[in-house]
Amino acid sequence: MTDLFSSFNYGVIIILMMLGLYVVFAARNLIKRLVGLSVFQTSVFLFYISLGKVSGGQPPILVDSRGLEKTDHAASPIVQVAASDDIAAIHSLHHVEAVLYSNPLPHVLILTAIVVGVATLAIGLALTVRIREVYGSIEEDVIDRLDYQYNLEGAGE
Amino acid sequence: MDILSLLPPWLLTHGVALLVVLPLLAGAAMAVIPRERIAWTITFMVMLICMLCALTLALQVIDQGRLSYKMGGWEPPYGIEYVVDALSAPVLLLISAMAVICLFYASPSVKAEVEPKKRAAFYGAFLICAAGLLGMVVTGDAFNVFVFLEVSSISTYVLVAMGHSRDRRALRAAYDYLILGSIGATFFVIGIGFLYMETGTLNMADMSNILDGLDGGSRVAQVGFAFIVIGLGLKLAMFPLHMWLPGAYAHAPSFVTIFLASTATKAALYLLLRFAFTIFDLSFDYVVTILSQFVLVLAVVGMVFASIQAIFQTDVRRVLAFSSIAQVGYILLGLSFLTLSGLTASYVHLINHAFIKGGLFLAVGAMWYRFGITRVADFRGLSKTMPWTMSAFTISGLSLIGVPLTAGFVSKLQLATAAWERGYGWAVGVILFSSILALVYIGRILRVAYFETPPQINGVEVLKNEAPLIMLIPMWILAILSIVIGINAGWVVDAAGRAAELLIPTQMIGRGL
Amino acid sequence: MVSPEISLALLLLIPLAASGLTGLCGQRPNLREAITFIASFALLAIVIHLIGFVAAGQRPELYLGSFAGDFEFKLILEPLGAVFAAIASSLWILNSLFTMGYMRGNNEKNQTRFFLFVAIAIAAVMGIAASGNLITLFIFYEVLTLSTLPLVAHKGDAKARKGGTIYGLILMGTSLAFLLPAVIGTHVIAGTTDFQVGGVFPSGTSLLTTSILLFLFAFGIGKAALMPVHPWLPNAMVAPTPVSALLHAVAVVKAGVFTMIKVVTLIFGPSLAAATPMSTVLSWVAAISIVVASLIALRQDNLKARLAYSTVSQLAYVTLGAMLAAPAAIIGGALQIVMHAWGKITLFMCAGAIYTVTHRTNISQLDGLGRSMPWVFGAFLIGALSIIGAPPLGGSWPKYFLMVGALDSGKAILIAALIVSSILNVIYLIPVAARGFLKPPADPDIDAKITAQKGAYKWVIIPPVLTAFGAFILFFFSGPIIDFLMPILPDGAF
Known part of the structure; x- marks a missing residue:
């Protein structure tokens, strides 16, 4: 189901x-x-x-620790996740403490x-x-x- | 290469981008240019620069191999990459050269067929169409291909519809083309979507590597491939997806028909080669199955049926349009052999057919310009009333049939040899049967033109009324080119051979046989 | 001295240049015809010059570059080609003389176009004669078809259009549908299409493959008019007589049978051709063509139509010789090309002369005309006797060799076809001359008028007399011709 x-x-x-x-x-x-x-x-x-x-992914909007939108693009680590359902890959990304975005x-x-x-x-x-x-x-x-x-x-x- | 060192460095580094950006910007600028003469001059200059760029690129490719240009400085696979290699360089040169040749012809022809107010806009649409076609060929990004495909298609719909002041059926033809063209493009973009789903990238080279790693990928990639083949099949008028073509070719302004016939389907064919052989490749079973069975059958059926339909048309432009569908069948047939010689033959015919069909439509356009005729029956006595135009038509027509010492013979000989080597003896028969059908439909026109006397108007025989020199020059350039290739095809065959080697790398030879 | 390479190039360039110049001098008929004559004499000189090299055992070669991958464009002159070139170039001179008389005598339109295309056709014939491989030969073969098409349809009326359409459709159609696949098949199987003494196919090629290829060649070479691809030939008779004479008695049809012999001897090789089962079938087809075409010829009243069917029959002799593939038969076929050319051009020129002077085209109208035109009817009689094969005329040798060849290859029954055909030849050719000499004129007054004014038409009367003389002389020269042709057969075959 x-x-x-x-x-x-x-x-x-x-x-x-x-x-x-x-x-x-x-x-x-x-x-x-x-x-x-x-x-x-x-x-x-x-x-x-x-x-x-991406299952479990957030909307792809960059925010800093204070919850404000970041404007300095170059400084932020953008992690792109391919549109795959490979759970292992997603978990491995968690290890580097990246935020999971759609x-x-x-x-x-x-x-x-x-x-x-x-x-x-x-x-x-x-x-x-x-x-x-x-x-x-x-x-x-x-x-x-x-x-x-x-x-x-x-x-x- | 010595010539390369003489050229300015900016041309060498940015030529790839200029090829697309220049006509696109100039096309937009046309919206504010009021005067037709200025519009024509700018268009001509822009396309001339594009041709020089394409020529430079072709020389560079011979010298250095694959060229890559990072759009906006972003590194591939994230940024959009423009790629020129042995496969795309000849097509780029073909498109830009045909544009320049046609533009000579445009000034009288457009004056006769397009409303005065719309002429500047007409050139704008043409520039955008050319930019789209060049972009389709030069880009190394799969989604970017879709964008350029639509850029060229949408401007083509407009160009076809511009024919309404000459023939109101142009509107209907443009509408039908729009519906089918959009469906084709949408199928294509669905296919790209599936590929993106499978590989997570849009860069063609990257996509190819990832697919190789996945050993052809799952069903997602397979479905994607099917969608891409069908989408491109619509664009390149693969039988039975060709319904839009006869109407669009027959009712568009002459200039548009010439340009479309010699370039638009060719660019789509290039994309099919690019996708089927470099992004996917012959190590995947489904690619082999689709190409060597599905495409083969459609190619053969198309060659025969479209030729038969061509015989029964009353309008010369429709005869030539159906003939184009049959010729696309030839190109697809060579492709479906999946051998080096087959692909070489395909590519040779791709180039030759552009020259041949361009020459034929140029001549027919000149006949409309002088006498307002397009029907076979009205060709009576044209050998006497327009001898130079008719001679050019004859040379290109013989080349279409595949008479020796013309370009058409070279490509048919190559194709038939490839078929025989592949073990498809029956395909040789089909190729030659289709040539005989071509003999019938071209012979029918030539017969009327040469053996019947000019018509009489009010009891007075129509006088000699040759096309203006500016129309004769381009059609004779193409007719002579056709003969030159027929006598020494070495350079075309070499270029095609290099492209074919790129499509089937050495370790892949013999796959899928 | 002109080197062999340059001579070979001149072989093509002289007629092409003549064609271009006649196009430019269209307004001045005398200059135009002078160019044609100079070119035709120059061409004959070059051919004789080349024959010198060939007789000395050399094979002049000219490489024109490769076109379309590994297909090469090259010319090599070997004995058979040299003989063919010699026939075509020498008859071009006589025919130009006749053309001039005919065209002016009949006030034909578009004479310049006529001379122009004839010169192109001659260039194509020279190309066929000197082709170094099949693909080059195929190209010139098609050029010949195309350049003669406007000549066939020269008159431009409904009949000419129909003749032209059938001509183009059959010749182009068969060559594209059968000959081209055969050429490509040869290229793929043998790896080359170069002509080589003894054939090119590797040993072990299956006889089924060679059978199929031989079939494709036999019917693909439509110009050889083997039944049932012969209808173009009678239909081409709507052309002005000089075209029928030069092209449909000499250049075009001979190009067809020449190709046939060349393919059998230099692509298949006599031994492989003889071993191929299809050659037996085709030799029967040829024998049937010989007899059936003769029978049809018998029923024609139009003189040119009768001669056309006679040509179909005579061409099948050459095909028969090729398909028997015995050395004697091949030599017989090659001799037939020479002898028939001189004999048949005589007959066609006579028909043209009769038409020009009297405007009569049917045999039933010729009663008693021989008394007013004795030279023409005399030439006709000699030409007819040569075609029949009566000694001492050239035409007797090929029949003799063909019969020997049929015996050698164990198909003695085919000799019957040759004998029947000779009898039929007597029945349909001799009465034409006999009517002219023996029957009383239908209307003596008109004939008397013709006698009075025929001096004005001397240029249509002299050439057939010359060619008839040639047909006679050739009887004594068959020995040197055979010696010259020997190298096309593998060593020790004869």
């Missing part, structure tokens, strides 16, 4: 991922497909965030990925707007029909 719950978030991620992909391929409305794409991408963000979790790197990575996702969505929406202006519809069936006529008339040039 504990296994099931410890990987609970991965289950959610898989469901979201499949859901998103299904919408992308099944929907015939341009906006709905973009929604599906966003859901799909978001599931990946969750996946990365889950990766960074891995911050995936979080930083995913910030980049979120920005990329936003940009993609923005371009996708902009394209949809233009398609609406040109074709008067965002339903793929309508657009396909118009394109088909366009081809027949040989107005491709």
Whole structure:
């Protein structure tokens, strides 16, 4: 049971991922497909965030003995722990009296990925707007029909 | 190397970074530049500098082997490392050189096909796309690859959509490309995530060492590899993940099609080589299985089916687009042999196909520029109305078929020999069958152009109307290059051989056979 | 004295330079044709010069660099190639004379393009003749296909387009689908594609492998027009007659059968080829081609079509000689290349002359024409007799050697095919001349007019007379040719 719950978030991620992909391929409305794409991408963000979790790890914020946030980065010993469940490795780290942090790197990575996702969505929406202006519809069936006529008339040039 | 000592030291040390940073910054600057001429000049200068950087790097690599550049001074594996070696240097040179060649052509072509207000922005998007492609190739950090992949992809969606003033279907093509491209990139990033989970590092060299230590790693790494292959497969238009390609190539502005056809899929192919052979390697059974069975079958099916589809297209640009999918099949086929000669053949074809397809699309773009035609039926009498353009098209077309004394023959000969050495006699048959299909779809176009009389408009035969010199120069550069390689392919084969040796180190030869 | 290396380079450069110069002098027909003549004489001189080296036992060699890895680009002239180069270059001179007369007499369009591509084709033929290995040969083989394609489709009408399409598709298709795999297979199995006396395959190569390769070669060399890959040849007859004469009686088809003989003797080696079971099958295919093509020729009324099928039949003689792989048969095949070239070009030039003067293309229209054009019909008769194999004409030797070869290799039954074919040759070639001389003219007035004005067409009439004379002379020179060719066979084979 504990296994099931410890990987609970991965289950959610898989469901979201499949859901998103299904919408992308099944929907015939341009906006709905973009929604599906966003859901799909978001599931990946969750996946990365889950990766960074180290069991028993604190949030990766540097504090000194007085509980204040440190600003002098160079002086503080940063101990990075790989995102592995290797308990022995974690214990060995305790011996050097390091604080166990969750891995911050995936979080930083995913910030980049979120920005990329936003940009993609923005371009996708902009394209949809233009398609609406040109074709008067965002339903793929309508657009396909118009394109088909366009081809027949040989107005491709 | 003497030439290297003549170059300024900053170029030698920072050339790697300049290659990416310069076009990226210039691309951003385009947003505030109002004039098209200025935009073109800056773009041209930037890409020229990039090409010089790439050339310098290629020379340095021949001289010194692997080059490493620490971005921002952070030591790898924590910082982002840029790496240039025998595998990436030729691709860098290819991308930047193709950009420069295409840019000659851009000024008339873009004027004809893109709305005046958007032209400066168009060049901006192009610069960012080039920066993304160069970045993908030069970076030694797996997540950084994703970032550059998306940088190039997003700007490509914009570039494709810019074709709407010429053909409104460009919008739909860009949208489809966006959906599929994003799915591909997301698959890729999932794969990177799994790899990070397994190894705890993002630096490629480090990742490779750790995976070696783990003896290929657990199922996590295996799943990661599958995701990466599929994600990159979408980007490089591996059959049957190629659905976005014909639309995008057929409706984008000519200039964009030329650049994409000769570089974008090539950069993705480079990544596949990089991931499959250096980060993972042939000592892991699952890599061997996926490449030598899965990729092999898809490559063969793609070569035949895409060629057959190409025969039945009415639009020349779609013919060439389907042909590109078939040619990707050739490259993947060589890769799936898992032998030195197979990889050499793959790499040779990667370079040759960029020149060949670039040349063909350049010619087709010039035909659209003069007569507004892209359909096969409209090619009537082009040998008389545009003799120089049509001759360049013919040379590149023959090269695509694989006629002797052209670059295409060299790569097909290499590939067929590699297939035979690998013991795949049937693959030789498939390669040649696909060549015959190429003969049919290119021959069909040539036949219309050479054997039929020019069309008549209001009873008057269309007069000779040759493309402007600035368009002819780039297409003839590529056509002549194709012949030069056909006569003496030594330099291309040597470069490919060095890359292949990097991919399959000596102790790995014979693995997975 | 010009060194052998430079001479070999000149072999390619002279026709290429001629092609470039004719392109530049397009506006001035006299200058253009002068260039062609100078080039063709210069080429013949170089070939004769090279034959001197080859006869002295030297093998002029020119290494042009390696292309694509371990594939090398090199030229080596051996006796067989020298003979082929000699035929092609000498007939180029006579054919240029004929071309000039034909093109001007018929006011053909795009004459410059015509001369230009013929010169490129000649360069390709020289390349084939002097190829040092299979891959070089393959390259020139394809160049020859491509450079002759515009010539076949020269007229540009629907029929020419169809002929050109079939021509390109079959020749390119077979070479890509069969010949290239065979070349690559040879390279992988033998480790080299260099031509060597006695063959290149290591002993112990399985006979199944050599059978497959021999099959691929036999049908991959589409230019040899072995049935069923022959349809390109009759379809190529839409080309202007000079093309049919030079290319489809001499250069292209002879390049095909030349390759066939070269592959059998210098890649397989006669003994391995004879031991390969496939050679028996292919010699039967060749024998069937000989008879069937003759039968088809019999039913053609169009003179050029009849000659085309006759060519298909005669080419199969060479293939038969190669596939019998007995020394006498190979020598017979090689002689057939020489003798048939002179005989068939005579017939085609006669057909062209008749067309130029009278605009008649069918055999049924030729009644009594021999009285107005005695020289042309006389030349036709001599050419026909040479093809049939009647002594004292050149064509009799190859038949004799082929029959000896068939006996040597224990396939005496194939002699029947040769005899049947000779009888059929008599039936379909002699009546053409006989009609001209013996039947009364259909319309004497028109023929009288032709007699009066044919002086204007002397340049289409002289060349066939010269080649007919050549076919006669060659009867007496077969001895030196055989001695010259001997070194291509392993020692003591004959």
